[in-house]
Amino acid sequence: MSLTRKRQKELDRLRSDAQELWGQQQEVLANANALAAAARKQAAHYSREELAPRVREGYESYVRPAAQSAKDSAGHYAGVARDRLVGDVIPAVGTAVGTALSVVDHARAARSAAFAGDFGKARKEITKKATAASRNSGPGAGTIIAVGLGVIAAAGLLYAVWQTFRADDELWVADEEPATPAGE
Known part of the structure; x- marks a missing residue:
């Protein structure tokens, strides 16, 4: 066409x-x-x-003080827990162990006296054991076990808090400026 x-x-x-x-x-x-x-x-x-300095300033003003106070609180609670353990739990456990050993000693003495045929002396040892046990009627074994488990749970909690707040500051804001291309 x-x-x-x-x-x-x-x-x-x-x-x-x-x-x-x-x-x-x-x-x-x-x-x-x-x-x-x-x-x-x-x-x-x-x-x-503009933005990076504002983010850093916000971090320094708000996040870091809150994290620091939480870290300090955790340290305070760890000290209180340690004082409670040393001041209350360990003496209670020592008292319970001492009482148990005393009862065992009186039981042995009563058994050996009964075996030797001196039933009067055995009865006297048994009554000593009963009065010693009633005199030391402090916390029972259940209480001691419960306190021990509580201390272990508190230690686990404090360890978790410590692991949480021990992170480096670099995870939040980088300290160094990002590299810029050479053509700028």
Whole structure:
């Protein structure tokens, strides 16, 4: 099919207009890419110069003092637990062990006296044992076991708190500035 000269000129003009439009679009895209690169560079500068100091300041003002006070509280509670253990639990356990050993000694003495045939002496040892046990009617074995389990649970809790708050500060905010590309 052959085109007239007029139609051929119109098609050629349309083709050149399309190519010119395509070139203009390529320039617009190139300018948009350059503008986006400049915006990205400015955003990096803004975050480094404005946002990072504000985040650090917020961390230093709010997060670090709260973490420090929690850490100090945990240390305080650990000291109280240690004092309670040394002042209350260990003496109670010592008293219970001493009473149990005393009862065992009186029982042995009563058994050996009964075995030797001296039942009067055996009865006397048994009454000593009963009066010694009633005189030392402090906390029972159940109480001591419960206190021991409580101390173990408190120690586990304090260890968990210590593990939680011993994390490095670098996990929250990096100390060094991020590296910038050499072209900036």
